Amino acid sequence: xxxxxxxxLFRFTTWGESHGPAIGCVIDGCPxxxxxxEKEIQxxxxxxxxxxSKFTTQRKEDDKVNILSGIFKGKTTGTPISMIIYNKDMxxxxxxxxxxxxxxxxxxxxxFKKYGIxxxxxxxxxxxxxxxxxxAAGALAKKVLETKIGKKYKVVGAVTQLGILGCNIKxxxxxxxxxxxxxxxxxxxxxxxxxxxxxxxKAGSSCGAIIEIRAKGVPxxxxxxxxxxxxxxxxxxxxxxxxxxxxxxxSGMNSAQLTGEQNSDEIYQYKNKTNFKSNNAGGILGGISxxxxxxxxxxxxxxxxxxxxxKTIDKFGKNTSISVKGRHDPCVGIRAVPIGEAMMNxxxxxxxxxxxxxxxx
Numbered sequence: 001x002x003x004x005x006x007x008x009l010f011r012f013t014t015w016g017e018s019h020g021p022a023i024g025c026v027i028d029g030c031p032x033x034x035x036x037x038e039k040e041i042q043x044x045x046x047x048x049x050x051x052x053s054k055f056t057t058q059r060k061e062d063d064k065v066n067i068l069s070g071i072f073k074g075k076t077t078g079t080p081i082s083m084i085i086y087n088k089d090m091x092x093x094x095x096x097x098x099x100x101x102x103x104x105x106x107x108x109x110x111x112f113k114k115y116g117i118x119x120x121x122x123x124x125x126x127x128x129x130x131x132x133x134x135x136a137a138g139a140l141a142k143k144v145l146e147t148k149i150g151k152k153y154k155v156v157g158a159v160t161q162l163g164i165l166g167c168n169i170k171x172x173x174x175x176x177x178x179x180x181x182x183x184x185x186x187x188x189x190x191x192x193x194x195x196x197x198x199x200x201x202k203a204g205s206s207c208g209a210i211i212e213i214r215a216k217g218v219p220x221x222x223x224x225x226x227x228x229x230x231x232x233x234x235x236x237x238x239x240x241x242x243x244x245x246x247x248x249x250x251s252g253m254n255s256a257q258l259t260g261e262q263n264s265d266e267i268y269q270y271k272n273k274t275n276f277k278s279n280n281a282g283g284i285l286g287g288i289s290x291x292x293x294x295x296x297x298x299x300x301x302x303x304x305x306x307x308x309x310x311k312t313i314d315k316f317g318k319n320t321s322i323s324v325k326g327r328h329d330p331c332v333g334i335r336a337v338p339i340g341e342a343m344m345n346x347x348x349x350x351x352x353x354x355x356x357x358x359x360x361x
Contacts, residue, residue: 006240007346008228009353010144012137016087017119018127024084025133027140029353030070032078036143041065041083044139047338048132062088065136076140083136087129095121100314101322105304112315128242128332131339138342141349148352152217155344157337158185160297162193163200163207183337201330204307208300209333213238213340215283215294215348221359222289222351229287230294230351237343238298243332246299250282265292294348298340300333 005013009029016023042065049063063085070081099120102108107126112118119125145153158177160169167186177185182197184190200207223230231249238247248254255263258280266277276292283294305324312322329335 006134006237007350009357010141010346010350012134012346014130014133014137016130016133017124018087018122018129019119019124020087022084022086023129023133024082025137027070027081027083027137030076030078030081030140031144031148031353032076034076034144034147035074036071036076036140037074038065038067040143041067041136041139044135044142044338044342045085045132048135048335063132076144081140083133085132085136098322098324100316101320102312102314103304103322103324104310104312105301109313126242128335131242131342134346135338135342138338138345141342141345145345145349145352149217149219154216155213155341155348156216157183157211157213157341157344159183159209159334159337160185160212161210162331162333163196163209163302165189165193165196166210167193169212182334197330205330206303206306206328207331208302209331209336210297210299211333211336211340212295212297213337213344215344218283218289218291218294218348219352220289220291222348222355223284223287224354225287228351228354229284230289230347231282231284231287233347233351234284234294234296234344237347238296238340241298241300241336241339241343243300243303244298244336245301248282248297249284250295251280252282252297255280265290289351294344296340296344298336300331300336303329303332 004015005011011029012025012027014025045063045065066084068082068084070077070079106123108118111126122129142155156174156177158172159182160167167184167189169185171188172185173187176187177183180190182190182193184193235247235249238244251258263280265279265281268275276290279292279295281290282296283290283292305328307323309321309323312320314320
C-alpha cells in the first residue's frame with residue numbers, strides 16, 4: 001500500500017507524477033447540494049502555481065483544473081468528484097545527466113530502495129507537483145465549510161520566517177498577505193525578504209521557511225479526545241506536505257519554556273459568551289476545538305536542489321558528486337502557504353462531518 005488517500009469521511013486520493021501527462025484527485029464524502037465552480041477552485045490553485053514571480057521556480061504551468069464528475073448544474077451531487085490538471089511545461093532533459101544519481105536531501109535514495117524503481121524526472125510521485133491536487137481538494141473543502149458554518153469561517157496562511165529572517169506577527173495583515181508574492185504578513189519586512197531571497201537565488205543556494213496557518217470561525221467541539229485528536233490530525237496533515245520537518249500547534253515547542261501560569265489560557269464569561277485571555281493552545285484542548293482561532297505553524301527545509309556540488313552515490317553504489325541544474329524554488333516554503341491552507345480546510349471539514357455524525361441529531 002502506498003497510502004495515496006487522506007481523510008476519514010471527507011477523503012481525497014491524489015494521483016500523477018511531476019513529468020507525467022497530468023495530475024489530479026478523486027474526492028469522496030463531499031456533502032451534496034454545495035454550489036461550487038471551477039473558477040472558485042482555480043482561485044486557490046493560482047496562489048500555488050509556479051512561475052508567477054522571480055522568487056519561485058520558472059516552470060510555467062497554468063494549473064487549469066477540469067472537473068470530470070460529481071458536479072451537476074453547479075452543485076455537488078454527493079458522488080465522487082474527480083478533478084484533473086494537465087502538465088504542460090515539463091523539461092525532462094534537465095534530469096538526464098543525473099538519472100542514476102541520488103540527490104542529497106531528496107527521497108531518491110529511499111524511494112529506490114523501497115520500490116526498486118523510480119521516476120527520476122523531477123522526482124516523479126515524490127515531487128511537490130502532487131500538491132496542486134491537494135489544493136484543489138482543499139478549495140472544495142473550504143467552500144463546503146463556508147456554506148455550512150458561514151462567512152465567519154476563514155483560513156489564512158503566511159510566511160512568518162524566511163531563512164534567518166523573521167517578522168513581527170503582531171503586524172499580521174490578511175489583505176497584505178494576499179497582495180505580495182512572498183505571503184509576508186508584515187509590510188515592513190517585505191523588501192528585506194525580497195533582497196535576501198534574490199541573493200540566495202543568485203548564489204544558486206536555497207533557504208527554509210516557517211509557515212503559519214490560522215483558521216477563524218471554527219466551532220467548539222471538533223475533534224476527539226484520544227486517537228483522532230484535532231491537533232494530531234492537523235500535525236499529520238502538515239507533515240505530509242513535501243519538505244516539512246516540524247509542526248507546532250499554538251505555542252508548540254515554545255511551551256516547554258513557559259511556566260504553568262504563563263501557558264494556561266484563562267477562561268472568563270462576558271455577556272453570555274465564553275472567552276479566553278490567551279491562545280497558547282492554538283485553539284485546541286484535549287484534541288477538541290475551543291472555538292478560538294486554530295493556529296498551526298510548520299517548518300519547511302531549504303530546497304534540496306541546489307547548484308553547489310554535493311557528494312552522493314549512484315544507484316550502483318559508487319561514490320560521485322552532483323550539481324542539480326534546472327528550474328527550482330530558492331525557497332519552496334513560499335508556495336507551501338496555500339498547501340497548508342488546503343490541508344487545514346480538509347482536516348477541519350473531515351472533523352466537522354465526524355462531529356455531525358456522532359453528536360448532532
